[in-house]
Amino acid sequence: MKFAHIADVHLGREQFNQPFRYDDYLGVFREAIEKAVKADVDFILIAGDLFHVSRPSPRTIRDAVEVLELPRRKGIPVFTIEGNHDKTIRETSVFDLLEHLGLVYTIGLKREPKKGEFQESKKLSENRYLVWGKVGDLEIHGLRHHTRWQLIRGDVNVLKALFKGKRGILMLHQAIDYLAKDTPYQDAFDLRLGELPDGFSYYALGHIHVRRTAEPSQTGLSGPLVYPGSLERTDVREASHLIRYSARDRKPKVMENHEAKGFYIVEDFIPEFVEVHARPFYSVRVEGSSKAELRRKVEEVSSLIPRDAIAVITLEGVVKGGVSLAEFNDLLKDSGIRYYTFRSRVVGEAVLSKERLSEEELFTEWEKELLLHLRVDPKEFSEGLSEFVSWLIERYREGIPQKAVVPKGTPKIPEAKRGESAEVVEKSPKKAKAPEKPPKMKPEKEKKHEKKPVPKPKNPASLDAWLRRGKP
């Protein structure tokens, strides 16, 4: 039995608002699928975030259909789950469309039973079925992305309850603490290692964008935990190369970051990494104590960056009077570098950026996780409010990530003191604001209960209760 395990494709993403990045993300997806088909796999897993958004454009859907037709023509089934980026609270999603076209099989909780050559299901409650994939005797279980407070509800571990006694493969799109170290999810993990259901021969994971694996001998689980990482370089932290000035000879050095991008081909549950050709991505850091020094060094490093690369150049240092990023754009204008952008951590006075920051750059992982929790169906949110509040309180008791608060980008408005030291980080208004949220919400809930003559049970502490409410 041989299969391919792909995750975090983010099809449709135009990173840095650059149309050529759309083609890059599509190109590595096509490459991965072609390589899987060529390796004659029995099936393909896509462990969440096939799409960058839950409502992809017609063009993105067309391109996905075109690529997914390659395995279908060979009779190779593709099993998917929805990730945090492409899940939807709507009745019908793009995955229903792909499934209808016979291009993918989505697994997890469904409103309707499924039965076919590659699918099986079991009724759990009224209008709720657990659907899994099957290839020969092998079962492929999984669940779309859920937030931690949806999965771990008081004494109920929804995953352990749903998949009790199941065998085969488990596909999830969640950050597991054990493998989240030194990733953006270190402090924003969804599950602890011990919260995973045991008994599976392979844990096909998605969500963490860097490649990570753990053997059963390390985890005590019955099979390996595997994150293939994203197919493209989605963040400067996934850079292929670093350019840094060495302290010794004050010359810039190019270092390979050894962060290959790709996916796994798994035979007898032993994963073998297969690389895809993601675009070179350079993370450059230039320090200086004057604008002239920074400009000289930018010119110096530009000759080390290949023309087809993306470069994120971070300016650092203390410069009297500050610098404006616009003052650097003329330097690389004729360099031919495919795309470059400057970021500033220069301390002085006003630092202006022409860049429009995306949500991804503006918020820390912890803040994004919080937003994700708030972005559910209002009905589901209000019903799960007490769990949400206890989750939040638990998170604050554990201590909110310190590191994640360091601002990455440059704000649009001038801000003199940013990035000076850890003290500034401590004072970050974003961090200070968050704890106010639960108290603000609580009164709303109490009001609601006053109006209702028969309040619902506060903590539905059973799997049945969990299945009856909200959407799968």
Ligand SMILES: [Mn+2]
């Ligand atoms: Mn992702």
